[in-house]
Amino acid sequence: MEKKLFITFLKERGLRFTKERTVILQKSLSFNGHFDPESLYHQIRKTGLKASRASVYRTLNLLCECGLIERVRKTDRGTIYESSFGHKHHDHMLCIRCGSIIEFYSEPLEKIQEKVCKKHGFLGANHTLEIRGYCKTCQKKKK
Amino acid sequence: MEKKLFITFLKERGLRFTKERTVILQKSLSFNGHFDPESLYHQIRKTGLKASRASVYRTLNLLCECGLIERVRKTDRGTIYESSFGHKHHDHMLCIRCGSIIEFYSEPLEKIQEKVCKKHGFLGANHTLEIRGYCKTCQKKKK
DNA sequence: CCATAATTGATAATGAGTCTCAATAACAAG
DNA sequence: CTTGTTATTGAGACTCATTATCAATTATGG
Structure with a gap:
């Protein structure tokens, strides 16, 4: 579902759908609310999956661009994101x-x-x- | 006026009203709108006054605490402030x-x-x- | 004027996020 | 399946805003 949307977005731009991007997409949505890149990264490592910090940041930017997640606010300790798919505005x-x-x-x-x-x-x-x-x-x- | 308010705030906390803090207060207000710490710092140097970057950051925090200025938003390139005294909310x-x-x-x-x-x-x-x-x-x- | 404690500023440190680049992997075409 | 092309990855270097450090300086009350 969201995966489809992401793949379409990537294809349109000549970008590729990789394992790392899959993992990051899924984990992002799994938070079902607010999260930050560092927590996401640790979630991924904890579950034995793999994706580097760099990929996390890169992919979060892509997910923002295609509207699957949103940057909620920047704090002293970094940016807070939120999955926005199926989540109506609030x-x-x-x-x-x-x-x-x-x-x-x-x-x-x-x-x-x-x-x-x-x-x-x-x-x-x-x-x-x-x-x-x-x-x-x-x-x-x-x- | 704003100066009085600041002095009172400082006294209450056992802090001192120094030349540097005067300069930073006045320049902050002189923007009459949005500004960022780096611009403020350069304004100060350009006019031949003196205050280090460290003091600028420290004083901006104090000015926020006493409500004379406000943090408007954090961007990729740093924080944007705005003088809020005499400025009604918007x-x-x-x-x-x-x-x-x-x-x-x-x-x-x-x-x-x-x-x-x-x-x-x-x-x-x-x-x-x-x-x-x-x-x-x-x-x-x-x- | 003195003593005390806050302040300053140069510089080091921190930390989020980006960039680099060689090695790797996705994907389209044969 | 194999290959060639090109995007992607990851480790670590790097950037840049902001904060911490600390010896020297200065405001302030007595």
Whole structure:
């Protein structure tokens, strides 16, 4: 499924579908959420599969280009990715105390963004919204 | 004004208000918008003032902590800051072709975010919204 | 003016990500 | 299946932003 999409993408560009790319694609999707290149790399080694760090980085870039994964955010400790296939668009709330992440989607929010873009003559392609604050649990702890 | 705020912040923490920090504060504000540490550093050298790269980075962190500036986004080429004092909150549209940035503010957008937070029991402190796409000029060029 | 502790700056260190390049493997054509 | 062409791989060198180190310097309260 995603594999097909990736293969098509590669062929179109005269690129090849290799063992390493298969492994990296599968592991990326297996996270079913957020992940970072280093964790992905270790996952691969742990399961006895093989792919170098360089290939991981190279392939993640390809997967981004064909839309199978997305770069969510760059942190001090590197880039965070997320598999986006079959995953509908959503935004994030990030708890600045415990680091937990809430994914949410709001139709009105999307609509208003479209309006705002139109107002500025801007053609929006995609967006990232991150709301930082305190999750339910940490609000209690703060007191 | 901003200087007072910074001095107070420093005193509270037993930190000192030095020549270097003055220079870095003033230059940071002088950009009146987005800037990056490297440009700031070169601005300082160009005008014959003195402050090392190390001090620039250290001071930018302090200025962030006391809210006088904000980290807007991390790029492949480093962090982008923005002076936030006297600057009311706004979000960004980023043209992925020419790199131009449109700042905008939308009251309804803010209100809806508050609602969404409430719905998830989340206490929002601040947020970043970046809409990527094509600015008016680049839409024309694309054709 | 003095003593103390924070600050500075030159430079080394760190770490994510990219580049290099010789060896290897995918794939199309015969 | 075999071969030739060309993309890919991986180990390690490299880049570049940012942070840590540490001896020398300086702000600040008394």
